[in-house]
Amino acid sequence: MLLPRGLNQVYDEWGGEKASGVLLHAKFLDTFSAKALEELERGQHYAGSIEYKAYAESLQADPQLWCKWSERYINWRQLEILGLMSKGNWA
Amino acid sequence: MTIGVVMLVHTALGRAEQVARHWAAAGCPVVIHVDNTVPRKAYDRFVKSLADVPDLKFCKCFRCEWGTWGIVAASQAGSELMLASFSHVRHVFLASGSCLPLRPVKELQNYLAARPRTDFIESATTADVPWTVGGLDEERFTMRFPFSWKKQRYLFDKSVAIQRVLGFRRKLPNGIVPHMGSQWWCLTRQTLSAILQDPDRDVYDRYFRYVWIPDESYFQTLSRQYALKIESRSLTLSKFDFQGKPHIFYDDHLQLLRRSDCFVARKIWPYADRLYEAFLTNDADALKKTEPNPGKIDRIFAKAVERRTRGRSGLYMQSRFPNEDWENGVTAAPYSMFQGFSELFENFEPWLTKSTGARVHGHLFAPERVYYADNQTAINGALSDSAALRDYNARAFLTNLVWNTRGERQCFQFGPDDNQDVCWRIAKDPNAQVSVITGAWSVPLFPSNMDFADIRREAAQLQKIESEHMDILRSPYTKARVRIWTMAEFIEAPMEPLQGILDEIGHTKLNRISEVPRMVDLSGFGQFLQNLKNQGMHPYLMGDFPVERGITAAQKAPRKPYLVK
Numbered sequence: 001m002l003l004p005r006g007l008n009q010v011y012d013e014w015g016g017e018k019a020s021g022v023l024l025h026a027k028f029l030d031t032f033s034a035k036a037l038e039e040l041e042r043g044q045h046y047a048g049s050i051e052y053k054a055y056a057e058s059l060q061a062d063p064q065l066w067c068k069w070s071e072r073y074i075n076w077r078q079l080e081i082l083g084l085m086s087k088g089n090w091a
Numbered sequence: 092m093t094i095g096v097v098m099l100v101h102t103a104l105g106r107a108e109q110v111a112r113h114w115a116a117a118g119c120p121v122v123i124h125v126d127n128t129v130p131r132k133a134y135d136r137f138v139k140s141l142a143d144v145p146d147l148k149f150c151k152c153f154r155c156e157w158g159t160w161g162i163v164a165a166s167q168a169g170s171e172l173m174l175a176s177f178s179h180v181r182h183v184f185l186a187s188g189s190c191l192p193l194r195p196v197k198e199l200q201n202y203l204a205a206r207p208r209t210d211f212i213e214s215a216t217t218a219d220v221p222w223t224v225g226g227l228d229e230e231r232f233t234m235r236f237p238f239s240w241k242k243q244r245y246l247f248d249k250s251v252a253i254q255r256v257l258g259f260r261r262k263l264p265n266g267i268v269p270h271m272g273s274q275w276w277c278l279t280r281q282t283l284s285a286i287l288q289d290p291d292r293d294v295y296d297r298y299f300r301y302v303w304i305p306d307e308s309y310f311q312t313l314s315r316q317y318a319l320k321i322e323s324r325s326l327t328l329s330k331f332d333f334q335g336k337p338h339i340f341y342d343d344h345l346q347l348l349r350r351s352d353c354f355v356a357r358k359i360w361p362y363a364d365r366l367y368e369a370f371l372t373n374d375a376d377a378l379k380k381t382e383p384n385p386g387k388i389d390r391i392f393a394k395a396v397e398r399r400t401r402g403r404s405g406l407y408m409q410s411r412f413p414n415e416d417w418e419n420g421v422t423a424a425p426y427s428m429f430q431g432f433s434e435l436f437e438n439f440e441p442w443l444t445k446s447t448g449a450r451v452h453g454h455l456f457a458p459e460r461v462y463y464a465d466n467q468t469a470i471n472g473a474l475s476d477s478a479a480l481r482d483y484n485a486r487a488f489l490t491n492l493v494w495n496t497r498g499e500r501q502c503f504q505f506g507p508d509d510n511q512d513v514c515w516r517i518a519k520d521p522n523a524q525v526s527v528i529t530g531a532w533s534v535p536l537f538p539s540n541m542d543f544a545d546i547r548r549e550a551a552q553l554q555k556i557e558s559e560h561m562d563i564l565r566s567p568y569t570k571a572r573v574r575i576w577t578m579a580e581f582i583e584a585p586m587e588p589l590q591g592i593l594d595e596i597g598h599t600k601l602n603r604i605s606e607v608p609r610m611v612d613l614s615g616f617g618q619f620l621q622n623l624k625n626q627g628m629h630p631y632l633m634g635d636f637p638v639e640r641g642i643t644a645a646q647k648a649p650r651k652p653y654l655v656k
Contacts, residue, residue: 011412015419017402020410069473083406083494089332091344091395 019088022079033059094119094203094277095180097169099162100188101126101155103361104137107188111141113371117196119184120146120177124165127154148172158240162274162306163299170283181207184277190327190357191340193370198379199326199354203277210282210318213272213325214311227251231303232269233260240303261301264294270315274306275327275357278314285317286310328353328385330392333400338392345369347391353383405494405522407487421520422493426501427596428517428524430557431531431578433504436608440464440504446606447596449500455492456485456509471495485512493522500596507532507556518563523571525564526592529557530578530633534611537619547628554632561632577634582610 012018026032036055043049071082079085096114100107100123111121121144125134134152141147150172155161170183182203192199203209217229227234234254238246253259263269278286289295295313299305314321328351330338339358340348342365348356349369359366402411405423413419433439433453444451444464453462461476463469468476472495474488481488493501517523532553536546564573572595576588586607617638623630 011410012399012402013412013414014400014417015402015413016400016411017398017406018410020408067469067473069469069471083403083408086402086408086410087395087398088410089395089399091330091338091392 017086017088019090020085022085027055028065033063092181092204092207093179094182094184094200095173095177096121096184096186097166097173098123098186098188098190099126099155099165099169100124100137101129103188104129104133106359106361106367108137108140109367109371110186110188110191111147112144113192114196115144115147117200119196119200120148120173120180122148122150122169122173122176124150124155124169125152126165127152127161146177148176156239156241158304158306160300160305163309166306166310167287171287174280174284174287181280182277183280183283184326184355185275186327186355187275187357189359189361190275190355191359191366191370192355193328193348193351194354194379195372201380202354206322208279208281209320209322210276210278210314211322211324211326212276212278212311212314212318214270214315214321214323215272217269217271227303229269230255231271231308232263234303235259235261235301236303237301261298264298265291267295267312268315269308270311271308272311272323273325273327273329274310275325275329275355276310276314277326278310278318282314282318286313289313289316326354326383328356328383328388329358330388333396340366342366347388351383351385351388352379352381353385353388405490405497407490407494416519420522421516422490422522423497424493424500425522425524426493426503427526427592428503428505429526430505430560431528432526434506434531434534435528435578435581435610437611439608442606442608443502446593447500447502449502449596450496452501452503454506454509455489455503456481456505456513458508458510462504482510482512485510486516489513489516502596507553507560511556511560514560514563518566518569518571518573521570521572524592524595525571525573526588527561527564527573527575528578528581529561529575530554530630532557533578533620533630533633534613534616537616543622543626547623547626550623550630551628554630557632577632579634579636582613585610 010018010020026035033056036052036059039045039052040049040056045052071078073079076085080087096111096119098107098111098114098121104125107123111123114121123141125137129137138149150165150168153161153164153168155165166185170185173180173183184199217232230251234251236247236250238250240247286292295309299309302308328348332338337358339360340356340363341360342363345365348366401419402413403423404418404420407413427449429439429443432443436442440451440453443449450464452464455461455463458478460478461481463476470492472491474492474495517525533550536550539546541549561575563569564571564575574588574592581588589608617636620630620633620636621638
């Protein structure tokens, strides 16, 4: 089905907020350095696994992404307050 | 005496059946109107499923397209059948298939029994209330609307445009005053039958047939002719979003709806099982006599509309990315920018921290790195001190910084050596407090160990940049609170400007400044400026700086000779 064009416009340009969410990328999980090594061994990714090589290298040198300014995840409302997502028109 | 319910149904017939049974079980006669577009088979199945319910009738079907006469025709047919078939009905309640009673029907019956002559219909004159969202106001009543807005938008718009050009105006029959309001009403038999049996009904019907959205004005206008006592509010809770579309209630609105104390709410999502389960019960153990109280719901939905249309000032993210000058506030909180102060005073930053309690950063926009307060390498939101990352979008860096640290006043140093991309954004930001001592950039050059030719080139460059920045700050587009002093002016009396700045920042710990920042040693500085002048580089931003400070000031101006006539 052809969807209305408006659905592709994900942000508001006049100051308002549209509803939006947040994706958690796998590389922020603590299992990721093991995963990167495993994928490097399998070597099944494009361009000779160049991306995983970079991941494995930088994670070996500095595997800790947690810093003083990190925050513990509580719930979606916290993410909204931080301004990382918005409930838009939802009440 | 009881209430009769006229239900307009066009979809989710299963839910409509449930609600109809609920009304009927409480002893309310029900008349159902099913939209013409419902397939024959589905219609027959629906009629059959309700065959066992007493006091339930189906009326003649009309085509109910949004904004057209069909909905009024359906309400008329339903009401006529209701009044003719059930003589013990005193109030007729117009509801839709997606309406859900929130309180036991008995409570509604008691409520209406206590107000036997009152008509509940939201009805306001168009002239006084700017209700319509992005639609036609008064023109609804003075133009003709033969085309469908949904299906023939082009013709609809064209016909409106043509009628505007021609100045076409319809006359209102019998001098009625157009009123508008929610299409969901509850009218007494007296009022409703007076409308339906009016000898002039043909005239009114002919007129309203071509009014735009007559379901929000037909009964609202005509009830004003006959009603003894109108309560201009709807007993049906319905909320509209910022585009004028009705808000749909879901399972997570359960508590909110419970606390509203409204009798009926719409629109309910057909799959909101928890809502239907929770509200379609009639345990009348403890009947409440409370008035409907939609205040809380109103506030929450008003907030949602505000969030959607105005958003949070100073937030830039994936679903809020305002065009320039449409931000509703450039930044999230007030902040202060100081130019020339840390050059002129040795301990300006610690002094400012001490006397205001604000977070005082160094040169945030310095070319080599971001100088955060306390020499940190990152701050709130893990904002890094990398100059490359910052310069990729310096304006966003500033708005991010202010957003991330909201709740704490931010102050930072700025100068002509820093990244100037932010100048306009700061100048146009009402949250910015900008204080500038012009020419103070030359103070660090004075004791430096550079060749004089290099100093001269550097000074010329910095002066040019600062001069451009001052033009921005003095432009008519500037919304920031700007204070500019020349260096000569400032060192004459530094206390007064400093006190003014601190007072404006607000939460100062002391009423008067007790400790003063230490000014750098300026002896010989006048000569330094004179040397620059002698090399052909005129440093004018400092103001009139005497060559030998102190000596010239002490010298008395020679007296003017008296002229004796």
